[in-house]
Amino acid sequence: MGKQINMDGSMENVAGNDKVLKANTTRINKKGKVTKNTVTPLIETPDKDIEFQIKKQEFIDSINEYNRKTDEVSEEVANIKLIGNSLLIKLYKHNPFTESGLHQPIMTQEETAGGKVRTVESPLQYLPYGTIVNMSGEYSKGFAERFKVGDKFTLRNGLALQQLMFFLDIPKLMTSGSGILANFEGIFKINENKIENGFKNK
Numbered sequence: 326m327g328k329q330i331n332m333d334g335s336m337e338n339v340a341g342n343d344k345v346l347k348a349n350t351t352r353i354n355k356k357g358k359v360t361k362n363t364v365t366p367l368i369e370t371p372d373k374d375i376e377f378q379i380k381k382q383e384f385i386d387s388i389n390e391y392n393r394k395t396d397e398v399s400e401e402v403a404n405i406k407l408i409g410n411s412l413l414i415k416l417y418k419h420n421p422f423t424e425s426g427l428h429q430p431i432m433t434q435e436e437t438a439g440g441k442v443r444t445v446e447s448p449l450q451y452l453p454y455g456t457i458v459n460m461s462g463e464y465s466k467g468f469a470e471r472f473k474v475g476d477k478f479t480l481r482n483g484l485a486l487q488q489l490m491f492f493l494d495i496p497k498l499m500t501s502g503s504g505i506l507a508n509f510e511g512i513f514k515i516n517e518n519k520i521e522n523g524f525k526n527k
Contacts, residue, residue, distance in 0.1 A: 381422065388418045395456045396475060401493055406461050410517045413459035413491060416451040448506060449487060453480040468517045479521040489513040
């Protein structure tokens with residue numbers, strides 16, 4: 326059994342031609358009798374492990390490249406005219422891999438069909454800070470004096486990012502057939518009161 330990295334950064338087990346290593350474990354049953362059971366943990370072959378490491382590094386590199394470009398504002402984004410105190414922001418992506426190689430994605434909660442709540446991996450792996458990329462609306466005097474396009478910020482806690490997603494090309498989204506996340510460029514539309522006071526330099 327090996328590991329596979331999906332395009333969204335999630336990981337799952339995949340079948341493969343892995344080498345099996347047998348090992349004995351000792352157990353004590355309810356009567357105090359010692360028994361031995363043979364287990365067969367799966368160990369990845371060197372080739373599959375190398376392939377996994379290459380894909381993981383490519384995925385991490387793509388996140389780092391995206392985060393380096395959060396300051397870049399395209400002409401298309403700059404020319405958008407917003408109404409009220411709305412502004413467009415671009416959030417940094419979360420790297421789910423720790424320095425030690427552990428996979429720790431951002432988790433969220435969802436309600437199941439039975440009404441129970443379970444913890445799952447969030448489909449939006451974005452951090453609560455980023456860059457302002459459009460301020461063409463009308464803002465309070467204090468906000469307008471403090472913030473400008475290109476500034477870094479932190480978001481207030483508890484925001485539902487799924488409800489704030491902003492798409493530059495709606496017709497393309499509707500006809501592409503590749504899904505919402507595949508066409509999402511990391512841009513969110515928020516009101517000025519969603520910005521936390523102060524900056525987060527990243």
